[in-house]
Amino acid sequence: MSLNRRTFLGTAAAVTATLTTPMIARAQARPRVVVVGGGAGGATAAKYIARDSQGAIDVTLIEPTRAYYTCFFSNLYLGGFYEFDDLGHTYGNLASNYGINVVHDWATAVDRDTKTVRLAGGDAVPYDRLVLSPGIDFIEDSVPGWSLASQSVMPHAYKGGTQTQxxxxxxxxMPEGGTFAMVAPPNPYRCPPGPYERISMVAHMLKAINPTAKILIADPKESYSKQALFEDGWQRHYSGMITRIGPDFGGDNVEVDPAAMTLTIDGVVENVDVCNVIPAQRAGHIAHQAGIVEDNWAPVSAYDMSSRIDPEIHVLGDSAAQGAMPKSGFSANSQAKVAANAIVAALTDGRAFPPRFANTCWSLIDTDDGVKVGATYEASDEGIVSTSSFISEVGESAEVRAETYRESLGWYDAIVEDMFA
Structure with missing residues (x-):
């Protein structure tokens, strides 16, 4: 199905109409929902809970930044297709249109016994239900030689904002004929096609301003999302520029030296000019602090995104271990609506409807050469499971690829409107 801003919002409206439940008035004070994290999961959840409860639930959104810069589409900024300001969005409409209490502060701790969230500023915010959507953090020492102290020299650029700039x-x-290197992350990680779209966009930029430059990828994975599509596109658009070294040739045995600006692959030292290190990832810190994480991610029920450790906490998006859905902005947005419906129903004695999930991940390889992969999903006792899927094909026409790219632009406009408008 061709997806643009109108169809995305129309689908969202249809799902919302299905999930919205009539309000039953309560004599006691309004129940309180606290949402930590203002990205695709958190902002969506806060908006839908406030809107669909028609004011019967007190909603607080805790987000440290006043402007949210999307990680999704940041690669297009690297390629010169978007301006940085195009990626920035603010929270004013959530406060003015839906009565959400937006608090710009860091959530530092969750006390599950007293059901409060502690803020860096010293306040404690009580909740009846808590939604955590903190995104990712990095696993220390997963790339020998690299730490967060190195990010100003070897940026990860895997959280939206100044790292991308x-x-x-x-x-x-980069000097003429220089080398751009990437250390790709192991599974699982945010946005499976993201590193390889980034390679495409960096190649697009270098082809225009530094055509003799080279790109080197050290990759610990045997394979990756949309691999055939990317490799075909690289051969067509950037022949001879990109070299990927997988685990068979040492891509899983790397270390970096930020001071010397070197990348060592299986003992072979490479001098590079730029090194984009994307480390191994885990659930955001607040989920760990809350004690709801197992094996780096927070296990949840597929039926309502509630924690399997504490059912009064819901975990969305990148931090959740939920089953088959990839860690993407579209996934987080989809999961947020399911959680919001369940929370509104639980706190207002309303009706919860069967969860439905969807995801599409678009990638741009070169000008008007867009590809996509996606699926629909349903809940099971084991987790979220795929019910249907699709992927672009190698050899598609220029018209199909251009339409896929236009689809992605429509989706971006639609999802940020769905989150913030």
Whole structure:
């Protein structure tokens, strides 16, 4: 199905109409929902809970930044297709249109016994239900030689914001014929096609400003999302520029030296000019602090995204171990609506409807050469499971690829409107 802003919002409205339940007035004070994290999961959940409860639930959204810069589509900024300001969005409409109490502070602790969230500023915010959507954090020492202290020299640029600006500036400042290197992450990680779309966008930029430059990828994985599509596109658009070293040739045995600006692959030292290190990932810190994480991620019920350790906490998006859905902005947005419906029903004696999930991940390889992969999902006792899927094909026409790219632009406009408008 072709997806644009109108169809995305129309689908969202239809799902919401199905999930919205009539309000039953309560004599006691309004129940309180606290949402931590203002991205695709958290902002969506806060908006839908406030809107669909028609004011019967007190909603507080805790997000440290006043402007949210999307990680999704940040690669298009690296490629020169988007301006940085195009990626930034604010929270004013959530406060003015839906009565959400937006608190710009860091959530530092969750006390599950007293059901409060502690803020860096010293306040404690009580909740009846808690939604955690904190995104990702990085696993220390997963790339020997790299730490967060190195991110100003070897940026990860895998959280939206200034890291992306830094990486683009480094690419633009590369010497003629220089080398851009990426250390790709192991599974599981945020946005499975993301590193390889990034390679495409960096190659697009270098082809225009530094055509003799080279790109080197050290990758610990045997394979990756949309691999055939990316490799075909790289051969067509950037022949001879990109080299990927997988685990068979040492891509899983790397270390970096930020001071010397070197990347060592299986004992072989490479001098590089830019090194984008994307470390192994885990659930955001607040989920760990809350004690609801197992094996780096927070296990949840597929039926309502509630924690399997504490059912009064719901975990969305990248931090959740939920089954078959990839860690993407579209997934987080979809999961947020399911959680919101369940929370509104539980706190207002309403009716919860069967959960439905969907995801599509678009990637741009070169100008008007867009590809996509996606699926629909349903809940099971084991987790979220796929019910149907699709993927672009190698050899598609230029018209199909251009339409896929236009689809992605429509989706971006639609999802940020769904989150913030």
């Amino acid at each position: 830094l990486l683009r500036a480094q690419v633009e400042a």
